[in-house]
Amino acid sequence: MICVAMLARDLIRSLSRILLSTFPSSPSTQLSPPIAMASLIRGPQHISRSSRQLVEAARVSQCLARRPASLPRPLYAYARSRQYATQPEQNGKDSNKTPAGSAKGMEHLYSQQSPMSGPPQPSGKKPDGDSTLPDHVKLTVQEEKQLEDVFALVKKGMPSSMAADVDKGLQRLKREGMPRELRDTIKECTEEGMSPARAAKLWRLVTQMARHTAEATVNEKIKETESEQPKQQSTADPGPGNEGKGKDGKKGAKKDDLFSNVTEIKFDLSNFLLTAFVAYLLYRLVVPTENSREITWQEFRNTFLDKGLVDKMVVINANRVRVYLHRDSVASMYPDSPASQPGFYYYFSIGSVEAFERRVEDAQNQLAIPTSERIPISYHEEGSLLNTLFVFGPTILFIGAIFYLSRRAAGGAGGGQGGIFGMGRSRAKKFNHETDIKVKFADVAGMDEAKLEIMEFVSFLKKPDMFQKLGAKIPRGAILSGPPGTGKTLLAKATAGESGVPFFSVSGSEFVEMFVGVGPSRVRDLFANARKNTPCIIFIDEIDAIGKSRAKQSFGGGNDERESTLNQILTEMDGFNTSEQVVVLAGTNRADVLDKALMRPGRFDRHINIDPPTMEGRKQIFAVHLKKIVTHENLENLKGRVAALTPGFSGADIANVVNEAALVAARHNADSVKLADFEKAIERVVGGLERRSLVLSPEEKKTVAYHEAGHAICGWYFQWADPLLKVSIIPRASGALGYAQYLPSGGGDMVLMNMRQMMDRMAMTLGGRVSEELHFDTVTTGASDDFNKVTSMATRMVTKWGMSQKIGYVYYPNSSESSDAQFQKPFSEQTAQAIDAEVRRIVDEAYTQCKQLLMEKKKEVGIVAEELLALEVLGRDDMIRLLGPRPFEDRNDFTKIFGTGQGSGADGPMGGAPKPTTPGPNGPEQGDGGAGGATLPPGLGRGAEEPAPTIYKALEDMAKEWRR
C-alpha cells in the first residue's frame, strides 16, 4: 500500500514537472507543481486557457522543445548535495560559462557513441539551401521513398482535404528532417526490437515532434498575417500572458483575433494528462526497471568517485550497486550527461559485497577522503513492482473482498433485515401499478366467480372506509388454488392493476436457502417493505413450497427452516393491524397440502378455487388472446370451434395454442391466421409434433390402421360413446403411432357420467385390440395403454363410484389420497380379491360388447382402415362419406359447431382428407360434409384422469424389434 502511495506521489510530481516545463516563461503559470496540476484538472476553462498558453508559450521559448522530457523521479531519491574538494565551481546561474569537459582519459564516455552522452549539440551552421531544423537529420532518399509508400497507403480512402494535409506533412518532413533522437530510436527498434521502454520513448518523441510542427505552423500563419498588416503589429509582443495586458488594449484583442483566424489547435489537456498517467502506470507495471545505465567500476571510479560526485551508494540484492550522484555538480561538470536528470542513475555489478567494500575503502583511502565524509553505503533487498504485486496481490484482494463483504453486510444490517451479506433481504419484485402492471380484470377471462370474490379486495384497497364504518374486518388474504396455468398469477396481477397499488411478487421457493434463518428473515423484510408501501398487495406464488402442513413435513425428519419460515408468515399475517391495507394473495397448485394454520380466518381467510375453464370460459379466453393476432375468420365461429376442440385446456394452454397457430401461419407466409392453423396448433399441443421421419413398415402401418379403425368404428356406432372427430396414423413425437380424437359429450365440461357412458367408453377403448384380433392372426403390444385406461376406469367404478353391486357402496382411497393407504390397504384380503374379480368382470363385459360390435361391423372396419392407409388422416366428414351419418342424434351444440355432415362442403376447414380414394358403401358423393376436427376424449368429470389419445407407444418398440 505504501509503495502504491509513493508511486502515486511520484507520478503526480512527474506530471507536475511536465506541466511546469510546459509553462516556464509565463509568470501566471508559475505555480507549485501540485497546485498547477490541481487547478488545471479542476476547471475546464483553465484547461482551454492552458491549451492556448501552451501554444503561445512554445512560440516564445522554442528552446523548451529541445529540453529532454523530465524523467520520473524514482521512489526513493532525494539528492542531498555533498561537496568535495574536487567539486567544480558552482555556476548554475552563469549560463555563459563553458561547462567542464570530461575527465581526462574518459572522453570516450561522452563521445557521441557513449551511453553517458546526450545527443550532440548542433553546430549551428548549415549548408546553404539546407532547411533542416537544428537537432534534426535529413531523410535519406531511401527513407523518403519508404515514407511516400506508407503515406500513399494511409491516404487511400481519406477525404481529399485530409490527404492534402498528409501531403503537406510529408513535404515538411522532407524539408525539415526528423529529430535525431527519433531516428536513433527507430533504428534501435529496427535493430534490437521493440520494448515497452522504446515504445514509450517513441510515443514521447512523436508527440513532441507533432507539437513542434503545430507550433511552427501557427508561427508561420501568424507571420503571414502580420506581414499583411505590418503597421499594426510593429510593436507586437507575442509572449503569453501579455495578451490584452499591453498599453494598447486593442492590440491584445487584435492578436486574439489573429490567433483565432490562424489555426485552432484542439489540445485536450485533461485527457492528455489522464492518458499519460494511465500509460505511465501501465508502463511502470510492465517494465519495472528504472532509467539507468550500467558502467564499469573503472568508469565509476574515474568519472565520478575521483571527482567527488558520488553522493551515496546502495547495494541492491548484494549483486549490484546503484550510484547516487550530486546532480547539481554533475550538471555543471557534464551538462550533457543524462546523470544530471532527476531519476537517472548509474549502476555497476559486483561479485561480492566484501570485495566491493574493500575496493571502495581502498579507493577512498587513495583519495584521502576523511572518515567523516566517507561515502555512505546502504544495503537494500529489492523486488520488481510486478513481483511485489504478485506477492501482495492475493492478500490485497483478500482484504478487499473482506472489506467489500463486510460493507455489504453492514449495509444489510443497517436496513434491519439484511443479515449476513444481504442474504436475508426479500427477493420480492416490486411492480409499480403506474408503469409495470397493465393487467386489468378485462384481460382475465372465464373465471367470473373468482373475479367476483377477489373484487372485494379491490374495493377494500380502494375504499376501506366503506367496510370499516360498519365494523367489518377486512379479509387479510386469499389463497388462489387450481391446476397450473389457470391464471392465478394473472388474477393477482389484475387485482393490483385494478386497485392501482404496488404489487410485491415473490415465489415461495425464494424464501428457502441453504442458510438457516434466511427464510424468516426474508419474510420479515418482505412484510416490512409492504408496510412501508401501504396500501399494497403481496403475492406469494407456489406457497406450498413453504406452507406445507407441518404435520406432514415433520414426517421423516422435517425441515426446521421451512417450518420457521411458515411460522414467520403466520406471525406476520397476524401482526397486521386491522387498518393496515396490505392484502396477501397466494397461489398454489396443491391447496390440499397447505398447513391448516395458514387457512384459518384472519390469515388466508378466503380460498378461491380456479378450475380449468369451461367451454364458455375457453371461448372468452380465446377471445382475449385472439385480439393479439391477425385473423380474418369469423371470430364467433372460430372461438366456438376452437373452444370445443380444447376441453381440459388451461388458460396458459389456450394462450399457447393461439401463439402456435400464428407461428404455423407465419411458416406458410400467410397474411392472416386461419382455422386450419388453429387445428394444427391444437393437434400439435395435444399429440406433439408429427414424426414423419419415422417410417413404419407396411405391416406396422396396416396394424396401426386397423387398430385405429377399431376405435373409430366403436366411437361411431356406440350410442353413448364420444363421437369421433378425427383419426390419424401419422406417428407423433409423443410416441403415439396413431390416434383417434373424439368430441367429448358435454364439450368436456361434463361433470357426471352414467354407467352406460362408462361401458361404451371402455368398449371403445378396447376397440383397437379387438380389431387386431379380428383382422390379424396375432396381436401386438400396442394396446397396453388402452388396457391401463380401461382397468383404471373399472377399478374406480368398483372402489369409488359404487358401480359394483358385489362390492357395494363403499369408497376405498388409493395411496395418493391417503397416507395411511400407502402402508396399509384400506380393505381386507378378501375384499381385494372381490375387487379384482369385479374389475375383471367389468372389463370382460366391455370386451364382449366391443367384440360383438366389431364382428358385426368387420366390413366397415376394413373400409375405414384401408382409407386410413391411403390418406393417413380421416375427418368426421370422411367417416360420414364412408359409413353414412352416425345412427344416433348428436348433441345440438355439436351439430351447430361441426355441422351435420350434410352438404356443408368438403372444403370446409374442418374437413378431413381432401380426396377420398376408397369409395365407401354410401358412395363418394354422399356425406362430403364440412366437419371433422380433433379433440380428445374427456376425463370422467372434474379432477378425473386426463383423457388421452389412443397411445400406440408399445408398437414402436415392437416395430424396432422387427426391424432388427
Ligand SMILES: Nc1ncnc2c1ncn2[C@@H]1O[C@H](COP(=O)(O)OP(=O)(O)OP(=O)(O)O)[C@@H](O)[C@H]1O
Ligand atoms: N383466465 C385467463 N384469461 C386470459 N389468459 C389467461 C387466463 N389464464 C391463463 N392465461 C394465460 O396463461 C398465462 C399463465 O397464467 P398464470 O401464470 O396466471 O398461471 P398460474 O395459474 O399462475 O400458473 P402456475 O400455477 O403454474 O403458476 C397467462 O400469462 C395468460 O397469458
